[in-house]
């Protein structure tokens with residue numbers, strides 16, 4: 001694994017207790033970053049807290065709750081200042097990986113409550129976290145925001161309409177915010193992975209997983225480390241001339 005320089009950089013990773021987010025946390029930590037994990041899974045957060053890693057802070061946060069996100073931001077800054085204190089320290093990066101798939105059903109059969117829950121977590125949660133951190137980054141004139149969208153947001157997977165719609169909206173949110181902050185030293189990008197084997201697979205039907213694999217020209221699932229590699233580069237200071245952009249991670253599936 002190549003090392004990126006995250007010395008005295010502090011990055012929040014939502015959904016960092018599992019799957020893709022967890023791999024991003026590992027790679028950032030291995031590259032010298034201080035990492036703050038925001039995740040709703042209290043047991044996993046407790047596991048991370050018990051591990052007591054000096055460069056990691058784990059908080060139980062539901063990303064759909066603006067008040068919880070605001071207080072997590074305050075707590076995260078307290079951790080950064082308390083542990084590392086140096087002049088100019090703050091939140092340098094935000095990775096929004098928290099998400100769910102929702103049921104695999106046709107639009108005709110899709111429950112309204114299920115639809116709203118997917119949009120609430122996958123879209124509104126990203127908006128709430130982007131908003132909470134963007135102002136801080138703008139004030140410091142530096143920041144890297146990376147949202148985890150999906151190739152489903154480009155293509156619209158059958159039997160995953162809410163998920164696909166939420167991810168398409170995350171792509172659009174990324175483009176809007178990227179332009180708004182383009183002259184403020186803050187970049188905002190997203191990645192669009194195809195299927196990656198993580199605990200999220202337990203939320204999908206076997207038929208849907210087989211469908212997703214069949215669409216990938218490389219003929220295999222992505223690996224969490226492959227997603228983490230690109231995301232961490234986008235979080236680094238080296239990634240300075242890309243914003244409002246969408247980066248493919250689909251084994252050749254995406255055609256635009």
Ligand SMILES: NC(=O)c1ccc[n+]([C@@H]2O[C@H](COP(=O)([O-])OP(=O)(O)OC[C@H]3O[C@@H](n4cnc5c(N)ncnc54)[C@H](O)[C@@H]3O)[C@@H](O)[C@H]2O)c1
Pocket residue numbers: 014015016017018019020021038039040041061062063064096097098099100121125148149150151192193194195196197198199200201
């Ligand atoms: N796995 C894939 O095939 C795949 C493909 C493309 C995109 N993605 C996207 O990547 C991201 C991560 O997915 P994953 O595969 O690692 O899933 P995962 O289920 O392994 O991890 C998701 C994490 O998000 C957390 N989370 C869920 N709702 C939350 C909330 N309201 N507040 C805070 N945390 C919450 C969960 O507790 C979990 O730790 C998601 O946004 C997903 O849509 C995944």
